[in-house]
Amino acid sequence: MPVRQLEVTGLTCVRAEREVFSDVTFSVKSGEAILLRGPNGAGKTSLLMCLASYLPIASGTLTWNGRDPEQRPGEDMHYVGHQSAIKPSLSVAENLAFWANINGGHPDLVPDVLLAARLDHAANLEAMLLSAGQLRRLALARLLVSPRPIWLLDEPTSALDAQGAAWVEQMIDKHLQNGGFVIAATHLDLALQNSPQIKTIMLRGAK
C-alpha cells in the first residue's frame, strides 16, 4: 500500500450552531494509529465524521497526502460507526458478501472472515437473530473482506466480549503492520496502546 498521511491543524467542528470541539491538531501516517479519548460528548464521533467528510469543517485544515487521485475520496477508507449497516432479513453471509461487492472487495473471503469473527456457525442465520456483540463482529468483518488503508472506527469494541476485543486488537495490529492506519474512538484501553506507533489524543469538548 502506498504511504498515506493525514495532517489536521486547528480543526473545529460546529454542529447545530454549537461548537463540538475546537483546535484539534495531529498528524498520522501509514503504520500508525490514533486513539481518540475523552468523556461522552467530547466530540469523538464528530471528529471521525469530519475525517470521513460526512460533516463540514468550520475552520482549520484537513490534508490527505498520498491518496490515489483516480479514486473518489472515501474509496480508500472504511468507517464503522455505531450503526451496523446490516440488514436484519438477510443472512450473515449475505450481508458480508454484499459489503464485499459494494466496496470492491473479495466475496470469496467471506467464509474465512466469518471464521475469524467466530460467526461461521451463524453464516446462514438471518442477521436479526444476532446478539449485539455478534452484530458488531459482523460490522467489523466488513473491514477484512475488502482491504483498505484507512480505518475510522467508532467504539470498535463496544458490546464485544474479552475474546472479541482481543480479536479487534489483533486485527488493528495486523492492519498497522501491513501499512494501513487506524483512527479509533474508544473508552477502553486497547492492549496495543503500549506499542510505539500509537498516539492518544484527548478531546475535552467545547468550553
Place this chain on the structure above:
Amino acid sequence: MSAFFAILTRDIKLTARSFGDLLTLILFFVMIGVIVPFAIGPDKTLLARLAPGIVWIAAFLSSLLALDRLFRADMEDGSLLAFRHATISLETITFAKLIAHWLSSALPLIVATPVLAVMLNMDMTVFWRTIYSLILGTPALTAFGAVGAAITVSLRRGGLIAPVLILPLSVPILIFGVSAISANAGPNAETAAQLFLAGISIVSFVFAPFAAALALKLSQE
C-alpha cells in the same frame, strides 16, 4: 458481482423477504378499484369512462405507500453512510435503488391491473392501453417519489411530507397517463400522450438519482 448489481439484487431480495409489505401494496391498489364502483353506483358506461382515471389514482396512491421504505431503512441502519465508501458513487447507487424500487413496487401493480380491469368493466383495447401507459408512466412516479423520499429521509414523520412535495410534480404524469388511455381529443392524441409520458419518465429517471443523492448527502449533516 459488480456493486451496481449487488445493490439491485439486495433491494429486490429485501422486498421479496418482506412479502407482507408487497401484498399490502397490491391489495391497496386493487382495493381502490374495488370500492370506487360501489361508490359510483351500477352505471357501466360511466365506470368505463372513469376507469383510466381510477387506475392512475390507484397507481399514484400505492406508489406513495411504498415510498417511505426506499431510503428510510438504509438511513436508520447506517447503510447510507457506508455507501459513501463504495466503489461506485452515491448517484449510481441511488439509480440502482430506483430500478429495484420500480421492479418491486410498480411492476407488481402492473401485474395486478387485470383485476382492476375486470372491476372497472374495461374492454380489451382500453386494458392494453392502460398497461402500456402504466409501464411508460410509473418510472416517472418512482423517480419523483425518490426525490421526495430523499429530501424527507431525516424527518421522523417524513412519510406524510413527501407526498405533499411530489404531488405537484406528479400532476403531468396523471394528465398524460390518463389521456394515453382515453384519448378523445384528436386522431393521434393517445400516441402524443404516450410519447410525453415516456419523455417525462426518461428525463426524470435520469435526473432523479442526482437530486436524490444530493438530498441524501445533505440530510446527514
